[in-house]
Amino acid sequence: MTDDGVWKALADPTRRLILDELAECDGQSLSGICARLARRHALGHSRQAVSQHLAVLEAAGLVWVRREGRYRFHDLNTAPLEHIAVRWLRPDLSGDAP
Amino acid sequence: MTDDGVWKALADPTRRLILDELAECDGQSLSGICARLARRHALGHSRQAVSQHLAVLEAAGLVWVRREGRYRFHDLNTAPLEHIAVRWLRPDLSGDAP
DNA sequence: TTGATGCGCAAGCAGCGGCTTGCCTAAGGT
DNA sequence: ACCTTAGGCAAGCCGCTGCTTGCGCATCAA
Numbered sequence: 118m119t120d121d122g123v124w125k126a127l128a129d130p131t132r133r134l135i136l137d138e139l140a141e142c143d144g145q146s147l148s149g150i151c152a153r154l155a156r157r158h159a160l161g162h163s164r165q166a167v168s169q170h171l172a173v174l175e176a177a178g179l180v181w182v183r184r185e186g187r188y189r190f191h192d193l194n195t196a197p198l199e200h201i202a203v204r205w206l207r208p209d210l211s212g213d214a215p
Numbered sequence: 216m217t218d219d220g221v222w223k224a225l226a227d228p229t230r231r232l233i234l235d236e237l238a239e240c241d242g243q244s245l246s247g248i249c250a251r252l253a254r255r256h257a258l259g260h261s262r263q264a265v266s267q268h269l270a271v272l273e274a275a276g277l278v279w280v281r282r283e284g285r286y287r288f289h290d291l292n293t294a295p296l297e298h299i300a301v302r303w304l305r306p307d308l309s310g311d312a313p
Numbered sequence: 314t315t316g317a318t319g320c321g322c323a324a325g326c327a328g329c330g331g332c333t334t335g336c337c338t339a340a341g342g343t
Numbered sequence: 344a345c346c347t348t349a350g351g352c353a354a355g356c357c358g359c360t361g362c363t364t365g366c367g368c369a370t371c372a373a
Binding site: 227 | 360361362363364369370371
């Protein structure tokens, strides 16, 4: 929604790693992401930590969630990423100034 | 030089506002930025707060500093912004393919 | 010189953010 | 029925961070 949530979500390196994993293999479950982070990045975070990270990413609109049975699959949404960095790349952009 | 500093610098809304001001009017001094933030965005931050924000932006490579006399002019550098968000925009061709 | 301006340094405080722990429910397999 | 797996909720701890305050130094004008 607002850019603030996107920037905050991207501020954490663990969340950026989660986006990396989803970019490489989309539609993973929570425990699947936990396993990948532990195996490929030596991340000793608990399941709750990853779940909270995913909640932040979801609130920012960077991750979409769909439930199937007892699973919770996460899909990457790169739409918010395409307009946030362009904010300063142009000379003058609409935003706050009337 | 690592992306981590750039993401951390961009996580704060005040620092993003500073980048906005520099994008609109480059090469401002510290007190000039303070005045603009106070007048245009109703930011009651002290000079030290803005100075520390500028230090973070400088450490991230987003702002270049040049001293002239007792002034300290700040120039925006958008180079780090052009490659950080593209990290997840490419579907699959990242990897190690030559 | 004196005074004012522009800025740096360092300690200190309050709030937030990331992570854990513990207990809980739901779904699926045997 | 039982047990395991997948995930949710809430409280709590601790480190980081943003901001302030106070003092000190350098530069420019009178």
